[in-house]
Amino acid sequence: MSFFERVATVATITLGLLASAGASTPGFAKELDRTANAATVQIVPQATEIPSVPAEKPAVAEIATGDGDDTEDYDSLQQAIAAHQDRTGQSDELTCLAGAIYFEAKGEPLSGQLAVGEVILNRTKSGRFPRSVCSVVTQPGQFAFVRGGQVPAIAPNSQYRTALAVARVALADAWDSPAPDALYFHARRVAPKWGRATVAAIGNHVFYR
Template sequence: MSFLQRVATLATMALGTALIGVSSPGLASQLDQTLNVPLSAQVPENSALAAVPAEAMPAPMAQPAVVQTEDEEEFDSLSEAVAAQSAPDALNDELTCLAGAIYFESKGEPLPGQLAVAEVIINRAKSGRFAKSVCAVVTQAGQFSFVRGGRIPAIASNANYRTAIAVAQVALRDQWDSPAPKALYFHARRVSPGWRMTKVASIGNHVFYR
């Protein structure tokens, strides 16, 4: 090989070495760089979500507080429920009629007996077999002997009447279960009408049927 050929060969080899030194990194190097890239850089950021300020995000809806109403109050006994009733400033028609019936039909009876009388009237109003309101049931012709000319007699304020009002409130608010469930009729023990009905309870001086 001539001197010029050797110089050309050496020059070619030197150029090749220089090109190898500046070539792209191998596959292993590329994988190593990819694995070490931070997660935030690998996963594109949702620009729309990032643009919403924290205070603009909707706050969780607050759940309404459970408020116990007077009607939902629980009692350990009927006497406790009756004692807890507050005297109303004025009696509406429904309360007046129901308290009047309790007073005239069962004053002096034990509290369960008074409540059972009240529940008979309420049950009748709901049954569809009698008048549709408490007052209409009480004043219905031929049903209660204390009614005069379709009216309830006036009642002087006394302890028995105040108790009747409280029992009526308990019954209307459904704060104590009736001791004569689903009863629609009652009569005094001293009489025997011979009714062919289902007897549900005997309380004080009354017998209750449905």
């Protein structure tokens, strides 16, 4: 083989190798392109569970139930008296007030019984009468049922139990008096010549300021 033939052969082989290399390169470039342009996979963090917040409990109004400190609301005087009917505990004030209500108004409507109790309580605050319930009730010349400066003993009958409940209502200020600010009362059959302002007439009693 002559020198030129060898040169031509080498050239042919070289060109063949270059053509082969050139044919494979674009495929590799495309693969590189795919990798380079592939969408970046974003790792989404797992959602953290938000702890549930318990609903607040509704506030419960406290209701005082002790004698003399009753803040409960009632729909009627009857309901207030019924709520105080079975209360326990008895003081001198309660005994004197219940005795006055019993002897002066046991046959009267409940509103009239409460008004009698309120007259006695109003006197204790007026500055014109003794300052304690028992002193007001036993003050000479005021209540005809008083004997020897004492409230007579009373059998525990249903009327006295009602009088005790009415007295508890009055002492606890659990119901407004139907004869506000009254300091005096008398039976309708009596006609004293008083120059006092009439506050109310309830049942068989007339109340004055």
